[in-house]
Amino acid sequence: MTYFPTIVYKAPGQPNGKIILATAAASWDDGAQALSSDNGHSFASALQHVVRDNGNIKFLAYNNAPPGVANVKTKSNSKGVIILATNADSAAWIVHTVPGFPAAKTGYSWPVAENARGHLLICLTILESQINAIAASLLLVQPLIHYNDIPKTETAAMPYFNKLAEGKIPTLPPFTSRQTIRTQNGAAPVTVHIYKIYKKVIVNVLKKTIKVWSRRDSILKEDCRGSQRHIRLIKSPAAIDGHNTNLEADITNWAVSDPGNIFCHIDKPYFKSNQRTSNGSLFNEIAAQVEDCPLTMKSHNIFFYLLFNRGNVLNVLNN
Template sequence: MRIYIFLSAFWVILHNCLQIHAANCTCRTATDDTEWFLLFKPVGLLKAKIISPANAGWANDGANMNTDSGHALVQTLAEWMGPILDDMTALGYSNTPPKSTITSQTTSSKGILMFGNETTDGFWLLHTFERAFPNSVAWSWPSKFTSEGHMALCLSISEDNVPLIVPALQYQEVVIYFGQVSSEKATEFADLTSLIDGSLPTITPPLWNQQTITTLNSALSTVVYSKTSSSRLEMYGSFLAKVMVVNMRIWAVTDNTLQTTCGGKIGFVKVVKSPVTIDGTQNDRSKDKSQWAVIDDKPVFCFTTNGYSTKQRTVAGSATCITQQVVSNLFATSAANFIPCPYS
């Protein structure tokens, strides 16, 4: 009887330990795990708008973003904010790293890539928040974020996508503020280890890169376009419009060194007028950190990291483009008013 009681207690303790150390990393809305979501925090508001497979348009997020529970980002980043165990793989990068005063002048990308120890799945979160998000630190909300507009794109992915994401991040010249590869994944994630320690081969021309990744169950096809700081490519007219062979409407920071383009039948860049309306909210360009492009006559939306100016030719960055009809339609509506060609 004593042996039985001892063994029963042992298995309970073992089960509890395994439960405590099990970490499943995935994109999450306020209530459920999800294949992907696109989040927009309007200028001056605390509650974000969100699009995911669960809704056919914009929906309000579950809670204000200055609270530490009940909204998509805090739910998704639960494992990132907790202790990152040795058997987990995680990468945080930002041109404006948390706990730092450094601002990189050669890259514009921000994101978190994370895989747990319970499954082979993880998430890739792209975002626009400066000095965010420190690893192993509880959720906090700097007051300046409230007055700003922000965006985040989250993709739930399998580890098979890591060899495709690594070169994209290399071309983006990301500044890594936290990097760890599980010893159990040393072989599968060898390139990620090399990215973290800076031992990847030197990039040779062409100085841009294109990778196609998919979310779990192939629910969302995503093409990531990346460019180096030495490419001298302006993100929108010189790069995306030519590589994709499209016309586009863009919402991006601009210093007026570049304008809506003129002439020709393909390769137009039309600058969306400020303020832009997103789900009934008004957002001024000077306060909105989000940058994006919507492709004319195609169901494609791009989360972008670069401003629209001549200075951005020497800044590495990316456009993460998703083919999704609902998202495309919503942003096409928001982009209906654009600055006309100055010479027409």
């Protein structure tokens, strides 16, 4: 099983994405093919054994808007696929923002309606032994699992994964969970935090100001109190390497540290209503313009996010 660790950002209205490639992790590359194409781009390759049969490849897929099912009610907003090989110590974790995608074993089918929206897709190459740590984090988010054919013989020593697959309710306090997952080279940990708080957790963990790109309501504002660690909201519209984006059409939520060496993928927008639900330098290009600071921020948002140190992203992409 061969995967090509990748970060893809697709701007609203753009058929192709902008890609951070393993061979050029310091800059954005243009996607070779439209994401709607079933070949010729990294995610078509990464998902080839998800959308088609392969006896040695098994996977678990979760999505709050699962393929072919309408109006599903779920507490989670998470979307992703955990993939493993039964004949090797090889696995991958794909995290994305696309509803109704991918459909299991029915061929590659990108939702045409999503061409109008902005999306983020991340693929991490991991060792199979890291799946249990991923599952421990996902348990607290309670994702909607719509497909799982991973045999229990592969997960006998993975209690958290088995609980996740069986739909068990988490028992750990959601505000204190942190898992460190190592990618295949063993030297690039990716920290996964679940149900954290922008101000009290992310800013404190990073010990830096963060710039947030997210849909937002009229209640939660920037927080510029204190001398060094602030929450700044990135102005919309914005652009990344020539592709324009705006918060009305972009459904991604992410933050970048200032200085911009850490990138966070977040699955919840910056809304007050979410307060009880579930390569940084390149993204900092989008974050060049931020809104003026108000006097206060009345509340804090709770979310699930992946935390990437810039060096880790480079190492992940060079696996």
